[in-house]
Amino acid sequence: MASVDPFDSALDLLRRLNPKHTAxxxxxxxxxNPSLAEDLLSSVDQPLTVRRCKQTGRDYLLCDYNRDGDSYRSPWSNQFDPPLYDGVGGAGGVGAGGASEGAGExxxxxERVRKMEIxxxxxxDVYRELYYEGGVSSVYFWNLDDGFAGVVLLKKASPSGDATSSGVWDSIHVxxxxxxGRHTNYRLTSTVxxxxxxxxxxxxxxxxxxxxxxxxxxxxxxENDESHIANIGRLVEDMELKMRNLLQEVYFGKAKDVVGDLRSIGTLSEGQRERDTQRELIGSMRR
Structure with missing residues (x-):
């Protein structure tokens, strides 16, 4: 009998548990099983967490792409919190020897990709205000050998003062x-x-x-770096619209149909009278 991979078993278990409590x-x-920590944290999407930047006072979102151990980089100040290397490192927690390329560690x-990130x-931030009328957004970029990569994070939660209802939307676009050549190939993976x-x-x-x-x-x-920002913005905007419509029309629509079939607003006697009337009409049409 083949041995079961603990990582695959963990993913299989997470798929069967309530996604509301994924974290x-x-x-x-x-x-x-602490040995699975890095693989699971980089593979499993979980609800986004908000932290406030100590240098700028602005909120930003935490994810695996701006994490180094227990420290997270703010997109506003480019600094890690808590600081890395006991405060000896350079900007963004990078050692004094030079900038570190890529994401993580x-x-x-x-410099060029950081300017695009800003x-x-x-x-x-403008997109978030127009579409969500609140919430928090964060964007993180990192270098690749033949280009660059990044993640766009958006979070909107209902007011915490309402004790009867709650709602949270988290979208992650990697x-x-x-x-x-003259064109750029964009590969986008979006999770809501x-x-x-x-x-x-x-x-x-x-x-x-x-x-x-x-x-x-x-x-x-x-044609230039500004074009990259515009292209990524259009891709994210189109994907969010499609996923929103899919959630509304397919998932919520199906849930409404199921609830409507399981629960009747009228009484049982009214339902029986409607069925009797329907049978009489069908019988009279056959005569």
Missing amino acids: DHLNNIITL GAVPG KANEAF FEASKR ILSLATKGASLGEVDLSGNMTRQVEQNLLA
Whole structure:
């Protein structure tokens, strides 16, 4: 009998547990098997966490792409919190010997990619306000051998003062941009984590939680760095619109149909009278 891979077993278990509590389930599995920590944290999408930048006072989102151990890099100040290397490192927690390319392990993007990261954060901050009317957004870039990559994070939660209902939307858009002549190849993987809950005397308790992942790949003309920001913005905007419509029309529509079939607003006697009337009409049409 072939041995079971612990990593595959952990992923299989997480798929069967309530996605609303993914972070807690993930921590429990890592506690049981610490050797799976890095692989699980880089493979499993979990609800985004908000932290405030100590240098700028602005909120930013935490994910595996701006993490080094227990420290996270702010896109606003380019600094890690808590600081890395006991405060000896350079900007962004990079050692004094030079900038570190790529994501993870104290890395910050190179100068050109960092400038694009700053512009992307400004652009998606406007996008967040227009589409979400609040919430938090963060964008992180890193260098690749033949281009660059990044992640766009968006989070919107309902006001915490409402005790009867709650809702959280987390969207994670990971992309790679590779130069192909005059065009650039963009590969985008988008994940939406949605959690909705309400309770009351008339409705009872309802909890809808889940996640959805979609991918797209396009070759687009990019004449300069500003073109990259515009292309990424259009790809993310189109993907979010498609996923929002899919959630509304397919998932919520199906849930509404199921609830409508299981629960009737009228009484049993009214339902029986309607069925009797229907049978009489059908019988009279056959005569």
